[in-house]
Amino acid sequence: MRKLFPMSFRKLFVITAAVAALGIAAGAAFAQTSQQKAMIDAAKAQGTVGEQSDGYLGFRQASTDPALTQAVTVTNNARREAYARSGQAAGTTVDVAAARAFVTIVLPRISSGEWYRNAQGQWVQR
Template identity: 80%
Template structure:
């Protein structure tokens, strides 16, 4: 891994550390909604570093919770990318690969880089 890639990964790790629980942007109730939706397979992590809906949901509270989390992540990835001199989508993808993917629990879903939903 080149120095630049290592720096991007390190910066993405720091950025996601801020956004992982989205404590700055989501309430405990929103985190609980997301955790339940992940367990049910409605929501999953995506290789682009954001949460996504695997199945449609009419729950407005869940939609708001996912949006709050993704907004916090977007801001963190932008800060990380600026510090690393790269694009936010690169920082987001690196964070997914190095932090998020290894932490996805058995039975939960994630969208891979090919756009397919995969159950762990």
């Protein structure tokens, strides 16, 4: 059986605490504006944008709105920076920190009706 968390619980705790402390726990990256957050929240409710198991936002449906694309880019860039810091603090990679944040912080906060992309690459509606 493959272990879901091959690292120690201490490292997992460090990653989770570091990411939460950086503001990812609220589902918003601190570099985005309130208008960008509102756009992303609306796009999530409409099913255009969803969370992904890699810890970043993704487009479930194509968007021609450059402002929404920019909002997703800003959010993902801020998340990447936060994951890099938390991964460094835990002695792991950005990718591992991002995936752990998705499982421990983001996934439990996805609202009913919203979409997320699982580790198999499938979009699933909560």
